[in-house]
Amino acid sequence: MIGERLCHAMNEQIKNELESYYIYLSMTGWLHARNLDGMAHWMRCQAHEEMIHAMKFFDHIHDRGGKVVLLNLNQLKTDWASPLEIWEDTLRHEQFISSKINDLTTIAREEKDYTSEPMLAWFSKEQMEEEATAGKMLEQIRMIESNQTGILLLDRELGARVFPAGSPLDPLAYNVTA
Ligand code: OFO
Numbered sequence: 001m002i003g004e005r006l007c008h009a010m011n012e013q014i015k016n017e018l019e020s021y022y023i024y025l026s027m028t029g030w031l032h033a034r035n036l037d038g039m040a041h042w043m044r045c046q047a048h049e050e051m052i053h054a055m056k057f058f059d060h061i062h063d064r065g066g067k068v069v070l071l072n073l074n075q076l077k078t079d080w081a082s083p084l085e086i087w088e089d090t091l092r093h094e095q096f097i098s099s100k101i102n103d104l105t106t107i108a109r110e111e112k113d114y115t116s117e118p119m120l121a122w123f124s125k126e127q128m129e130e131e132a133t134a135g136k137m138l139e140q141i142r143m144i145e146s147n148q149t150g151i152l153l154l155d156r157e158l159g160a161r162v163f164p165a166g167s168p169l170d171p172l173a174y175n176v177t178a
Pocket of ligand 1: 016017020049050053094097126127130
């Protein structure tokens, strides 16, 4: 059974992941409104991934005999000055989430909750990849910032992102060892 301290921290993390979903969905709307449909598609996929992350914690708490408590979401940013600012915020947000996963791992170890470790290790790896991707995108946007052709080419490229797991209801999406 999951301990109270880790359960509380994981409920907080469900909120963080749902806020990630909300932020990326908000960015999706902003990008669509500027006809950057490829970037919008990429962000929509990202939002979808965050919902799956929230559900991993949701199911883990439930499976371990804890109580899922959904907390209020914060009012988040709804406007950006440019695609550059979108990617700056994306990287900053992923770094914040990485710090939260580190905190959860610390709590799990302090509480000797070894059952949670494989899932948290999966999240650490996921965060490493997400930070790397966001960092790379940010650098590419910086390179082409005032070049509209470059922005359109990047938009096309990001529009090709394939989302591997169909939906948050897809059991494959919950395979923490994948
Ligand atoms: Fe970005 O991985 Fe979840 O939050």
